[in-house]
Amino acid sequence: MSAQHLLLVSLAVLFAAFVQGATGVGFALIAAPVIGIVRPDLLPVCVLVLMLPLNFYVMWRERGAIDRTGARWITGGRVVGTAGGLWVLAALSAGQLSLFVGASTIAAALVTLMMPAFSPGRSAFVAAGLVTGITETATGIGGPPLALVYQHERAPTMRSTIALCFLVGELVSLATLMATGRIDGSQLRAAALLLPALAVGAVLSRVVHRHVNGRVLRVFVQVFAIVSGVALLLHSF
Numbered sequence: 001m002s003a004q005h006l007l008l009v010s011l012a013v014l015f016a017a018f019v020q021g022a023t024g025v026g027f028a029l030i031a032a033p034v035i036g037i038v039r040p041d042l043l044p045v046c047v048l049v050l051m052l053p054l055n056f057y058v059m060w061r062e063r064g065a066i067d068r069t070g071a072r073w074i075t076g077g078r079v080v081g082t083a084g085g086l087w088v089l090a091a092l093s094a095g096q097l098s099l100f101v102g103a104s105t106i107a108a109a110l111v112t113l114m115m116p117a118f119s120p121g122r123s124a125f126v127a128a129g130l131v132t133g134i135t136e137t138a139t140g141i142g143g144p145p146l147a148l149v150y151q152h153e154r155a156p157t158m159r160s161t162i163a164l165c166f167l168v169g170e171l172v173s174l175a176t177l178m179a180t181g182r183i184d185g186s187q188l189r190a191a192a193l194l195l196p197a198l199a200v201g202a203v204l205s206r207v208v209h210r211h212v213n214g215r216v217l218r219v220f221v222q223v224f225a226i227v228s229g230v231a232l233l234l235h236s237f
Helices: 003-023 027-038 045-061 068-091 094-114 122-139 143-150 155-179 185-208 214-236
Strands: none
Touching: 003 027, 003 045, 003 155, 003 185, 027 045, 027 094, 027 122, 027 143, 027 214, 045 155, 045 185, 068 094, 068 122, 068 143, 068 155, 094 122, 094 143, 094 214, 122 143, 122 155, 143 155
């Protein structure tokens, strides 16, 4: 990446880490479209690697609020969905992947915004895990399905449980991508360059996460995601 591109992506990663640390979702929705515009070849590995330390931090910070039952069902679906994500990666070129990321981002954001309140059960958890496995393995974006099932739970439960599910799922996705030869040094180097921005955003989220208006910020994240997805679609043509 050029210095200008590195600065742009670092700012996106910093903001994305702050938003996810404060609300429990948003990192990939914000960071992936920006990375896709600058360097689509870095997706999804760069996003998945960056989310490992971020989600471990969020999970550990509020570990007492984790919904372990829901997390187990989500993880089961998530593992199965990984195969679907690999199929998407194999079927699409870099340009097509950018289109897929843009369209997936917009669709996920719209669904999250319009979904009415409901109480999730086992089938909802498994379905969320399955969809997350497909989209996160293919693009790095997996938050919206999990946000849907936990959007009406207490904020600490939402943040910590989603972080745990992300952490386990990202390890599965990265191990699968590595086994199929889809990880290279450039993706890892880019993630390493972006770690300082990630750390700053995560630390800032700790200052405000107990006081932030989660509902307003979640709506802002979804609107931002729609705009980013549209920009990525336009960039791909």
